[in-house]
Amino acid sequence: MAHIPDGVLSTPVLITGAVVTTGLLAAAIRRLDFDRIPQAAVLSAAFFIASLLSVPVGPSSVHLILNGLMGVILGWAAVPAIFVALIMQAVFFGYGGLLVLGVNTMNIALPALLCAALLGPALRRSDGRFSLIWGAVSGAVGVLLTGTLVSLCLGLSSADFLPAAKVVLATYTPLMIAEAAVTGFTLGFILKVAPELITIPE
Amino acid sequence: MNEALITLQDINFGYPNHPVLSGVSFHLHPGERVALLGENGAGKTTLLQLMVGLHNPTRGRIHAFGRERRSEQDFREVRAKAGLLFQDADDQLFCPTVLEDVIFGPRNLGKPESEAKAIAEQVLSSLGLSRYADRITHKLSGGEKRMISLATVLAMQPQALLMDEPTNGLDEKAEQRLLEHLESLPQAMVFVSHDRKLVERLATRAVMIQDGTLIEGLMHSHPHVHTHSHLHIHAAGIDAGHDHDGSIPEHQHAHGEG
Amino acid sequence: MNEALITLQDINFGYPNHPVLSGVSFHLHPGERVALLGENGAGKTTLLQLMVGLHNPTRGRIHAFGRERRSEQDFREVRAKAGLLFQDADDQLFCPTVLEDVIFGPRNLGKPESEAKAIAEQVLSSLGLSRYADRITHKLSGGEKRMISLATVLAMQPQALLMDEPTNGLDEKAEQRLLEHLESLPQAMVFVSHDRKLVERLATRAVMIQDGTLIEGLMHSHPHVHTHSHLHIHAAGIDAGHDHDGSIPEHQHAHGEG
């Protein structure tokens, strides 16, 4: 549900999304050393694969976004990684669309950056149980923010979308649960097995 | 002869646009140790995976542990009774620590945490691996990973073991240790190997995949005399275990030892 | 003897909390083909990587292609002259298409596009791989990837080749083809292998890592007469290629054939 299709949003929202994403991409690419491209790309491929995982929650099942986790691990490099993944998901899987690429990237990448900035430092210092908790928090926050942004984009496009926007936000609940749980365990795993992965200097 | 544990009847299978097996029939009886031979890409791994329902045959029937198995649901039970050791130990171990990995199987079989842990500890100690319990699986050496994979499979208390190149990538010492353990196990086994030495030592029967069909092999043993020259590589100053006086030494050894 | 291409003097190296090599000295002379042996995790890959400066030794000196090498800058030149073939071809082929991958090296050495392309095409054709030029690298088979990796290394026109398990994961046909090419190459080589057959065929000298130190191996060839029994495994009804009359057959074959 994080991928808004084409033809839904209003032009001002589309343009805002495109501008924000272009700005984020430009800033991120300036920070991305050529030396770190293989790392960013391989991790981006890993996240792409992970999003194919269908996680059961209650009676339904969801596909993970993992933007909180991407932010914590990749930092700024999460922005182009998300952009690249969204291009591929749009053209090969039909998730999202072409003109909304900017909006969709913004909706997923902004929360990733926020998680990186707010939760990254605490996570790096934590261990044991706390890494699990901080991981879960970053998973939940990433999804919650994305859901909020998606609803906002809908609501800002047209007042008529407001009820639908609320329903969309509500559908994020199972995703938030799955994302929090999986991200928590993933970060617990990484901190135990290869802590250097999330302590990469920017 | 007692009833077969696993029976394949006239199985066909292929990947999209790539036929692999056709008309394959096979039986595994209790106490047997069957070597599964065949060239690279012949379909050995595929055949083992078919036995536990990881692929759906396009034709034929699979009978395992007392009844015919068709659905994913049926095969869940088979997977508990026939432990599959993967070709690459890296594919099999994904839990942070060794103990957690060994517990994974029993947990999936519905055992409560404490009981699963007891089983895991018992299996590890029976393989002499107790000291590894808290090690991080990802950081183990190739040989250690193999042994732990074996433990993860044994922890499910299977009646049969399906092993895909169990000694693949192991150095000689590690291979030796693994072999000793395998020889001491009571379970029926099917194992894939390119290593003749292993086959000679472990197998009671051999089958071979050739051009997509399974053919029964004949195994028999008879003495040979060879005259051949070979290279010795050993560290200078370390005893090679035989003389190099230029005369022709004579010694007894297993074929293919190399 | 002519001057060594690569000389390691009393090298120590370890990963954080994990010492790997200590007091390792090594020379590679032009025309030599050195087999580098050792158990899993002994440090063979690490040693090759040290030679081209991918790790910094904690002690010791490295002399390569005429002068001592210390800094990253120094080693850039070494990497052009000593081509390293990685253990996993997937790590080495990172460009979208085969031609782009082969061109990558020469372009980085400052060759203009057209010249680089000419070199790449020439190397591909010398390995009989011309038809692969426009193929997408990740769609190649394991054996094809290996051959293309070799091409990417040869395109840099190195004076020495460092190869990490070059035949790893290849089937026999692919292995045979690779071996033929390697035998025809004039470069000095160091290669890691667990495969005795490969060592016997290719190596002029062997060294072995044991407990973190490098020991010189002795290689020599002498005739043996063996009397041993071995198992034949062949399909029922298919001629085994020899009699089974119980008498003792005598035949000549290479050791380790198995």
Place this chain on the structure above:
Amino acid sequence: MQLTLIEKESRNDRLRQFDPRLRLITALLFAMTVVSLHLIPLLLLTLLLALGMAWWIGLSGSLLLKRLLVMEGFMIVLLVMLPFSVPGESLFTLGPFNASIEGVQRALQIVLRANAIVILLMALIGTLEPVVLGHALGQLRLPDKLIHLFLFTVRYIGVLFDEYRRLRLAMRARAFVAGSNRHTWRTFGWLVGMLLVRSLERSERILAAMKCRGFNGRLYLVKQNIWSRYDTLALLLSLSLSGTLLLLEQTL
């Protein structure tokens, strides 16, 4: 893993002669045209155009349907809510809620637009080899680093997907069944963690391999697509088509 939507043996060469850049530009032009249209008959026409293109290229119908169903989840929410949230002439009432004709129209417009654009996108771009798409994006002057990132990602999706598939197989072989419980989430968390850890190690080896070949900050792409007269012609054709559609929207 195969990303491109066309199976090898059914690959249809009908678009091969055109520059992939043309396909990108056409898709973009089509999307921009479609979002500017509001008349239901015209939108239906664009949907038919997109379906026609998909059929002509040889996209499999069942695959297309599978992909579209994913999007319809989002669509259904809008489709169900819009008739009630848009004020206007009443069509029917459901308890206290009043469904308007205008609302149904809005919903219909959105559904038609979204489907038309996605279908054409998959038909024109989704049938490209990802590597070819990367090259084309590079020629369209997207930043170098972004293109490299794209191409590298494409390169390693296949490798990592194989790793992922083998791990999943191994989990199934040990009687793992996914359910809505802690054990499953923990297992999936570890699976993702394992994929990431291995990926990181692989990326270190790749960087080492790049250094060994003298890496100094860039890749060299060789394949250059050539823009031909036919591409110009086709572009003019799509321009006039979109012009006609927009004109019709104004006049009807």
